[in-house]
Amino acid sequence: MTTRVAIVSGASSGIGEATARWLQNIGYTVYAAARRVERMEPLTELGIRPVSVDLTDDPSMVGLVDRVIEETGLVDVLVNNAGYASYGAIEDVTLDEARRQFDVNLFGLARLVQLVLPHMRSQRSGHIVNISSIYGRMTAPLGGWYHASKHAVEGLSDSLRMELAPFDIRVVLIEPGPIRTEWSAIATNGLVLTSGTGAYAGQAATVAKVMASSVENPGLGSSPDVIARAVAKAVTSRRPRARYVVGTGARPMLFARRHLSDRAFDRLTEVAFRVVSQRSDRAAQP
Secondary structure (H helix, E strand, C coil): CCCCCCEEEECCCCCHHHHHHHHHHHCCEEEECCCCCHHHHHHHCCEEEECCCCCCCHHHHHHHHHHHHHHHCCEEEEECCCCCCCCCCCCCCCCHHHHHHHHHHHHHHHHHHHHHHHHHHHHEEEEEEEEECCCHCCCCCCCCCHHHHHHHHHHHHHHHHHHHHHHHHHHEEEECEEEEEEEHHHHHHHHHHCCCCCCHHHHHHHHHHHHHHHHHHCCCCCCCHHHHHHHHHCCCCCCCCEEEEEEHHHHHHHHHHCCHHHHHHHHHHHHHHHHHHHHHHHHHHH
């Protein structure tokens, strides 16, 4: 059987790195795309092919897909994992930063989809896996721009799934809960810099503690391998589910969002954040 080919964006760490490893382990030729290509040396040693790509730079994305097609002649799987979280009060985050959030999390993803689709349609097969978040279906304070970008990914993916069904191309959303990666530390630092002082300082301190707890406490966050396994399951299925809700606490949180009123869910979120923050304070005491 011809070796299958996968592209994984954001593969220099975390979910992307774990996914690249899993796909390579099950027999895919994997192209690992990221800006920090120097961090992908361990993947290179496994036979994974690193490519420097910036999702805000169209020529680099075109170059990635052109290289894959030139070297292999096909692309079976695209895993859109690259992205970041711009946290801070909506009032505090500049619109330039908000636009960058969408450029990376939504428009970069969409452009890679556009580039691979002519090849998948000619093959009449393929899987597009978009890494979303439970925050693509719910919200919390001080993550408005990030959550909005993931809500947009959800809507785009749902439409894309229907458009591509006649061509036997499957579109899948992976919706992780809290995951233990450097993502949380980066987002927390941005939150503190953006809203750590001023009108939203109190909320920022609470949210920062909650985000840090998901990394420090194994019971509040899952390993990136949990997400990688879900991706592998989806791309090896002829009829994958439209959505895979994965990770510690992800299903209960979405269940609550679906069944509670807006006011009740807001109150539940407020209480949960306060409880986790207080536990963090107690744990920090000598």
